[in-house]
Amino acid sequence: MTARRATLDDLESIMVLERASFPTDAWSDAMMREELASPHSWYVVVEEAGNLVGYAGLRAPLGASDADIQTIAIAEGSRGRGRGRALLATLLAEAARRGAAVVFLEVRADNPAAQALYASEGFVELGRRPRYYQPDDVDAIVMRLDLPAWVARPRADGGASAADAGAVDAGACT
């Protein structure tokens, strides 16, 4: 799987997947545009046969000691084949490159697939924000990752290092 850096030209395709993946609480076009344009953000996309099948975003201001996983989504037909984990690893490697030591995220309490993904990479639950997601009235679970420990941890497959995970098709970057 090769991820490439997202550009503003990806906005429309990202929003199609955003609305399909988060039917009740999708971001607006304007919010996503702001995210893609921000120097504090770092978004990647993954394509198959020319179609965008995944995206993920990090917020990691340079020089800050902490970063946030903002979002991650894989198209329904492309799930379950390691793409979500690969995109998450790409974001974490970039957060480390930017000097972050801690990464935070929020995940819906009714989203066991995403929780399992995050826990398996070493995120631990910090606390809950009751009824954070509206209009669904669902709690947010706040999770935290010790980034140096993630960078140092042995890869299960003995393959890609954390640094390799950050490899993004440079030719496609802006």
Ligand SMILES: CC(C)(COP(=O)(O)OP(=O)(O)OC[C@H]1O[C@@H](n2cnc3c(N)ncnc32)[C@H](O)[C@@H]1OP(=O)(O)O)[C@@H](O)C(=O)NCCC(=O)NCCS
């Ligand atoms: C969460 C999401 C990004 C995972 O992407 P994916 O490509 O399917 O995930 P992967 O194939 O890389 O799987 C990674 C891990 O996620 C967990 N996982 C994935 N699908 C799962 C499922 N249906 N049930 C339970 N755990 C699941 C497992 O821990 C899995 O590891 P394993 O394969 O070793 O068991 C994807 O389900 C998605 O886009 N969901 C809709 C959007 C969303 O909820 N985003 C997260 C917002 S916080």
